[in-house]
Amino acid sequence: MTDALAVNNLTIYFEDFAAVDDVSFNVSAGSSFGLVGESGSGKSTVLRAIVGLAPSSGGEILLDGKPLATPRSKAFYRHVQMVFQDPYGSLHPRQTVDRTLAEPLAIHGIGDGERRIARALDEVGLGKGFRFRYPHQLSGGQRQRVAIARALLLEPKVLLLDEPTSALDASVQAEVLNLLEQLRRERQLTYVLVSHDLAVVTHMCERLLVMQKGQAVEELSAQALAARQIGTAYTRDLMAASTGFKRE
Amino acid sequence: MGESHATDARLSKPLLEVEDLRVSFPSRNGPVEAVRGVSFTLGRERLGIVGESGSGKSQTGRAIMGLTPPHARITARRLAFAGTDLMQLSARERRSFRGERIAMILQDPKYSLNPVMTIGQQITETLRAHSNVTRAVARDRALDMLEAVQIRDPARIFGLYPHEVSGGMGQRAMIAMMLIADPELLIADEPTSALDVTVQLQVLAILDRLVSERGMGLIFISHDLRLVSSFCDRVLVMYRGRIVEEVAANRLNDATHPYTRGLINCLPKIGEDRHPLPVLDRRPEWAE
Numbered sequence: 001m002t003d004a005l006a007v008n009n010l011t012i013y014f015e016d017f018a019a020v021d022d023v024s025f026n027v028s029a030g031s032s033f034g035l036v037g038e039s040g041s042g043k044s045t046v047l048r049a050i051v052g053l054a055p056s057s058g059g060e061i062l063l064d065g066k067p068l069a070t071p072r073s074k075a076f077y078r079h080v081q082m083v084f085q086d087p088y089g090s091l092h093p094r095q096t097v098d099r100t101l102a103e104p105l106a107i108h109g110i111g112d113g114e115r116r117i118a119r120a121l122d123e124v125g126l127g128k129g130f131r132f133r134y135p136h137q138l139s140g141g142q143r144q145r146v147a148i149a150r151a152l153l154l155e156p157k158v159l160l161l162d163e164p165t166s167a168l169d170a171s172v173q174a175e176v177l178n179l180l181e182q183l184r185r186e187r188q189l190t191y192v193l194v195s196h197d198l199a200v201v202t203h204m205c206e207r208l209l210v211m212q213k214g215q216a217v218e219e220l221s222a223q224a225l226a227a228r229q230i231g232t233a234y235t236r237d238l239m240a241a242s243t244g245f246k247r248e
Numbered sequence: 249m250g251e252s253h254a255t256d257a258r259l260s261k262p263l264l265e266v267e268d269l270r271v272s273f274p275s276r277n278g279p280v281e282a283v284r285g286v287s288f289t290l291g292r293e294r295l296g297i298v299g300e301s302g303s304g305k306s307q308t309g310r311a312i313m314g315l316t317p318p319h320a321r322i323t324a325r326r327l328a329f330a331g332t333d334l335m336q337l338s339a340r341e342r343r344s345f346r347g348e349r350i351a352m353i354l355q356d357p358k359y360s361l362n363p364v365m366t367i368g369q370q371i372t373e374t375l376r377a378h379s380n381v382t383r384a385v386a387r388d389r390a391l392d393m394l395e396a397v398q399i400r401d402p403a404r405i406f407g408l409y410p411h412e413v414s415g416g417m418g419q420r421a422m423i424a425m426m427l428i429a430d431p432e433l434l435i436a437d438e439p440t441s442a443l444d445v446t447v448q449l450q451v452l453a454i455l456d457r458l459v460s461e462r463g464m465g466l467i468f469i470s471h472d473l474r475l476v477s478s479f480c481d482r483v484l485v486m487y488r489g490r491i492v493e494e495v496a497a498n499r500l501n502d503a504t505h506p507y508t509r510g511l512i513n514c515l516p517k518i519g520e521d522r523h524p525l526p527v528l529d530r531r532p533e534w535a536e
């Protein structure tokens with residue numbers, strides 16, 4: 001079976017700095033793949049490259065076995081949607097929630113906007129009261145949920161999620177993770193999830209890739225990580241650090 | 249870890265007193281009450297604030313900082329920093345407190361950074377606004393600060409614009425900018441949410457030293473219950489604009505309020521197979 005997404009030897013330079021250095025991974029259709037690792041190691045850049053927002057200098061990205069055209073087509077964005085790490089930056093400051101959600105529907109000529117918008121907001125736990133607010137009138141977690149609602153609206157097959165719950169409290173995080181799992185099951189979605197929270201990644205993903213300094217450190221299954229069957233010192237450090245703060 | 253006597257003496261006098269703080273926003277459907285009567289005092293300690301998204305954590309921090317949007321209504325029986333009543337200060341006096349004595353690391357760091365200035369310019373400018381140092385000295389101090397917050401290649405990051413750095417680098421740039429003025433009170437709003445766990449602990453160790461060695465007061469707003477319980481001294485739990493519970497951080501697991509207990513129970517845990525995760529059954533009486 002062909003993979004829903006394949007990243008082969010991807011390399012991305014900013015001037016002479018290699019932000020992503022020869023990274024490869026495959027994501028089978030309907031599965032969920034995690035990217036974890038050091039801050040600045042290139043996780044967001046990999047996702048941005050998939051949606052055509054970062055210049056790739058080498059390697060290839062295949063969607064359902066086919067190479068992607070640059071610039072990405074309109075159809076691509078119905079197939080693949082991304083939730084950006086920085087919800088404030090990705091929402092237009094002078095657009096209400098309603099307009100933010102109506103815009104992609106208009107661009108893709110999708111009718112039935114009213115119902116879809118109401119449903120998308122409901123799915124992420126935001127009531128009607130939020131529809132006519134501007135981003136600065138929302139809390140951090142509320143903004144993040146608007147960004148998730150926007151990505152779900154177009155009913156994509158592949159969702160790229162960059163730290164989707166790091167701005168959410170544990171209860172809303174649980175609701176959003178449950179929603180994402182339910183959608184994946186019902187709609188056969190494929191996810192790539194970036195998170196620094198190893199518990200979230202092992203909860204959501206079957207496999208994950210650990211990155212450091214632009215490079216892939218190791219790929220392993222969530223089960224192996226949970227069972228501490230770890231091949232590298234860096235991944236072991238991450239696991240040790242995830243138990244909390246220790247005062248000397 | 250032995251605290252010095254000097255720190256003990258200073259601990260007795262509160263650095264910050266907040267009594268019945270209220271913040272509301274006018275709206276077409278009547279005022280939105282973001283903060284509804286919050287009271288607490290803070291010494292030279294690490295106070296955690298956790299709570300539901302939208303419960304008023306950031307607006308509480310912003311009110312202390314004097315960064316409440318102008319159209320909002322803010323009242324308090326008392327809001328005092330080191331004995332000075334903040335509500336009575338002029339806008340100018342308030343500004344001089346800000347950055348220099350009270351600093352806040354804002355949630356959404358990339359949005360809070362100036363998009364048309366490099367990271368380095370922003371940090372050096374902050375330093376030069378508060379102390380009389382030459383450009384060259386400011387540059388060295390800024391580079392040291394970036395290194396202290398574990399930025400791998402400070403010289404490269406110094407010259408980058410906010411959109412050219414990763415989420416966690418932007419967050420650390422913001423932390424560096426706030427710490428460089430050496431504040432007495434730091435309000436850190438989700439300061440480490442974009443950092444990988446190893447860097448997270450290194451950044452927390454810096455904040456920890458500032459509290460235990462220099463007697464800084466720290467308000468640590470975070471969704472990360474595991475971090476808060478292992479790092480802070482006390483934790484306030486907020487729900488719908490109010491504090492519903494205060495617990496010693498290391499006793500967070502013994503919290504009694506059903507909201508707090510529910511929060512802890514919602515967390516995914518490595519090696520546990522809980523699909524779907526339990527969710528909260530929110531009760532109207534929690535908001536009363």
Ligand SMILES: Nc1ncnc2c1ncn2[C@@H]1O[C@H](COP(=O)(O)OP(=O)(O)OP(=O)(O)O)[C@@H](O)[C@H]1O
Pocket residue numbers: 014019038039040041042043044045046085408411412413414415416417442443444
């Ligand atoms: N437009 C750009 N110009 C220059 N450097 C860039 C640009 N975009 C990204 N980089 C660099 O690429 C590296 C990887 O960044 P990226 O955002 O992918 O990291 P990340 O793994 O997502 O980190 P975090 O966990 O902190 O979000 C960083 O060193 C960053 O400074």
Ligand SMILES: Nc1ncnc2c1ncn2[C@@H]1O[C@H](COP(=O)(O)OP(=O)(O)OP(=O)(O)O)[C@@H](O)[C@H]1O
Pocket residue numbers: 136137138139140141142167169273280281282299300301302303304305306307308317355
């Ligand atoms: N300018 C504004 N106008 C109207 N309502 C606002 C405004 N700013 C904030 N609010 C509302 O005030 C409430 C408290 O917001 P605040 O940002 O303090 O939440 P928070 O506890 O920090 O949440 P999060 O964890 O999601 O960041 C939210 O319901 C938010 O929608």
Ligand SMILES: [Mg+2]
Pocket residue numbers: 043044045085162414415416
């Ligand atoms: Mg990132």
Ligand SMILES: [Mg+2]
Pocket residue numbers: 139140141305306307355437
């Ligand atoms: Mg907030």
